[in-house]
Amino acid sequence: MSEKKESYVELKNVNKSFGGFEASKDININIKKGHLVALLGPSGSGKTTILKMLAGLENADSGDIYIAGTRVNDVKPKDRGIGLVFQSYALFRYKTVYENIAFGLKIEKRDKNYIKKRVNELIELVGLKGMEKRYPRQLSGGQRQRVAFARAIATQPQLLLLDEPFAAIDTKVRKELRGWLRELINEVGITSIVVTHDQEEALELADEIILTNHGKVEQTGTPSDIYNNPKTPFAAAFLGDNSVIENISEFKGFEGIPGKAVIRPEFVNVYAQDESIEHAASVDDAVVSKVVFKGNIIELKLNIKGSEITAYRNVGQKQVIQGENVKVFIRKVFEIDDTKASSRENSIYSGNDSIVI
Numbered sequence: 001m002s003e004k005k006e007s008y009v010e011l012k013n014v015n016k017s018f019g020g021f022e023a024s025k026d027i028n029i030n031i032k033k034g035h036l037v038a039l040l041g042p043s044g045s046g047k048t049t050i051l052k053m054l055a056g057l058e059n060a061d062s063g064d065i066y067i068a069g070t071r072v073n074d075v076k077p078k079d080r081g082i083g084l085v086f087q088s089y090a091l092f093r094y095k096t097v098y099e100n101i102a103f104g105l106k107i108e109k110r111d112k113n114y115i116k117k118r119v120n121e122l123i124e125l126v127g128l129k130g131m132e133k134r135y136p137r138q139l140s141g142g143q144r145q146r147v148a149f150a151r152a153i154a155t156q157p158q159l160l161l162l163d164e165p166f167a168a169i170d171t172k173v174r175k176e177l178r179g180w181l182r183e184l185i186n187e188v189g190i191t192s193i194v195v196t197h198d199q200e201e202a203l204e205l206a207d208e209i210i211l212t213n214h215g216k217v218e219q220t221g222t223p224s225d226i227y228n229n230p231k232t233p234f235a236a237a238f239l240g241d242n243s244v245i246e247n248i249s250e251f252k253g254f255e256g257i258p259g260k261a262v263i264r265p266e267f268v269n270v271y272a273q274d275e276s277i278e279h280a281a282s283v284d285d286a287v288v289s290k291v292v293f294k295g296n297i298i299e300l301k302l303n304i305k306g307s308e309i310t311a312y313r314n315v316g317q318k319q320v321i322q323g324e325n326v327k328v329f330i331r332k333v334f335e336i337d338d339t340k341a342s343s344r345e346n347s348i349y350s351g352n353d354s355i356v357i
């Protein structure tokens, strides 16, 4: 089937329950060869269960799992050609960096020269030259994850599964490692699936995001697709730094829209009283209830028509203070009902640009 050829990893109508609890509900996933895919979702949404079924550490109750065109439901974990990286390093404590990376190759009974060549190649690849003889306790968290990565790909698996690989690492190093991993996966060209609950990580790292919620796949797409065109209320509210507004029809430019809407800070312009306003016909009055300095941005909480929304001002802009009256222009919202989300532009702004003063 041509469909199978296109997708390198495929889950078809996969279900999994633990006791009476449905951890995976009718999961359908297609992943292309060489892609880096993020399974993103809140805690308990079923990401790890999907990963474990792919690895063969859990069995699906029903449905089919294919890797590289082969149905693997009944294939043993060790025969699935999978490399695994977990958050907690899971390195062998009493083995050196060299021995950790060589482990899988020894199990495969590769000859000594090959092992030496391959391990040295990998040590070079992950930037740990000179650290071959160190033990895990003599490495930083980031270095340990580099070893874990090298060990996982040593036997040239066809699929790499990473479960929250950076969760135990502090923010700054985590960002560096993310860029490093992205480049390395490009270089090695291995199809990879990373589980994360961190949207920034998924947006930055992945070719494609699979968003999970309550055991289901909520939406799949490229990071920009998922972020800019959320199709469900959950997707609209999960991504970005959102505020949910109950009474959007009371806002200028959104009159007549029934129900709720999601507003992101980047959709909101905030004007101090003495600043010139670009879209004067579309502004609402608001009061600043909180000002948070975030270094590169100032985050504001605004009270507006009985709701609280989050907005940003640039550090270079005139400071606004708590209690100050401001004007707010909302460029766009995600209109949501019980089943779907859709993007809605401010009607005054989009309908008549000549209103701009």
Ligand SMILES: Nc1ncnc2c1ncn2[C@@H]1O[C@H](COP(=O)(O)OP(=O)(O)OP(=O)(O)O)[C@@H](O)[C@H]1O
Pocket: 018, 019, 021, 023, 041, 042, 043, 044, 045, 046, 047, 048, 049, 050, 197
């Ligand atoms: N072996 C198990 N026995 C019983 N329940 C389980 C088992 N494994 C997972 N679950 C349940 O299935 C649900 C999904 O778990 P899963 O680990 O897949 O979620 P997750 O999205 O990866 O969450 P997290 O981000 O917290 O790791 C959870 O409610 C969890 O408690």
